[in-house]
Amino acid sequence: xxxxxxxxxxxxxxxxxxxxxxxxxxxxxxxxxxxxxxxxxxxxxxxxxxxxxxxxxxxxxxxxxxxxxxxxxxxxxxxxxxxxxxxxxxxxxxxxxxxxxxxxxxxxxxxxxxxxxxxxxxxxxxxxxxxxxxxxxxxxxxxxxxxxxxxxxxxxxxxxxxxxxxxxxxxxxxxxxxxxxxxxxxxxxxxxxxxxxxxxxxxxxxxxxxxxxxxxxx
Ligand code: G3P
Numbered sequence: 008x009x010x011x012x013x014x015x016x017x018x019x020x021x022x023x024x025x026x027x028x029x030x031x032x033x034x035x036x037x038x039x040x041x042x043x044x045x046x047x048x049x050x051x052x053x054x055x056x057x058x059x060x061x062x063x064x065x066x067x068x069x070x071x072x073x074x075x076x077x078x079x080x081x082x083x084x085x086x087x088x089x090x091x092x093x094x095x096x097x098x099x100x101x102x103x104x105x106x107x108x109x110x111x112x113x114x115x116x117x118x119x120x121x122x123x124x125x126x127x128x129x130x131x132x133x134x135x136x137x138x139x140x141x142x143x144x145x146x147x148x149x150x151x152x153x154x155x156x157x158x159x160x161x162x163x164x165x166x167x168x169x170x171x172x173x174x175x176x177x178x179x180x181x182x183x184x185x186x187x188x189x190x191x192x193x194x195x196x197x198x199x200x201x202x203x204x205x206x207x208x209x210x211x212x213x214x215x216x217x218x219x220x221x222x223x224x225x
Contacts, residue, residue: 010188011032011189011190012033012190012191012193015038015039015049016041017053031057033112033134034050050083060088074100088131099128105129110132111130113134115136122158131165132165132168133168134170134190135151135171137172151167152184155167155186167186168188
């Protein structure tokens with residue numbers, strides 16, 4: 008399973024990238040807004056920092072606008088994946104970009120039908136937002152199970168990128184289902200690293216080490 012960070016925060020990206028656990032990055036306009044910096048310079052810096060795929064989202068809602076933006080975004084680096092919303096004009100853009108060899112991530116997926124169509128149009132990734140489904144009382148993980156099964160049934164080569172993840176259990180469930188990618192806010196990746204027994208175990212080891220007779224330490 009690949010782990011992407013769902014953030015535009017450069018400090019978090021650096022921290023987790025140094026640990027070797029970040030396979031890629033996903034961003035969106037809301038995440039860029041949170042950083043209160045020039046979105047373009049933040050996007051460029053992320054693309055330079057990270058070797059793996061970096062999803063950068065278009066703002067246009069007409070296919071021609073999306074394609075023009077995509078052409079600009081891919082100039083930031085070879086690892087750029089263009090994020091396109093799941094709307095009819097978006098599918099036109101995905102098809103055209105696929106024909107040009109430009110990878111896309113179709114975002115705002117909330118049904119298996121949308122995932123099938125995005126894949127048929129040529130998406131490299133689909134991003135189902137499971138937390139937002141959970142928020143409205145619909146189990147997001149059911150959607151992941153459906154998409155992964157359908158893509159396997161027909162050997163679709165689109166990867167399921169599980170997005171809108173809200174807690175570490177979502178990651179375990181997505182991994183058990185076999186989704187190719189999860190994208191996580193940095194705080195959830197932080198929670199995955201920690202376990203209370205790890206910390207108490209370490210405290211005990213270090214405490215016992217201090218009790219060793221100094222003369223025995225060479
Ligand atoms: O990658 C999509 C993600 O950023 C949406 O997450 O928590 O705003 O639903 P959320």
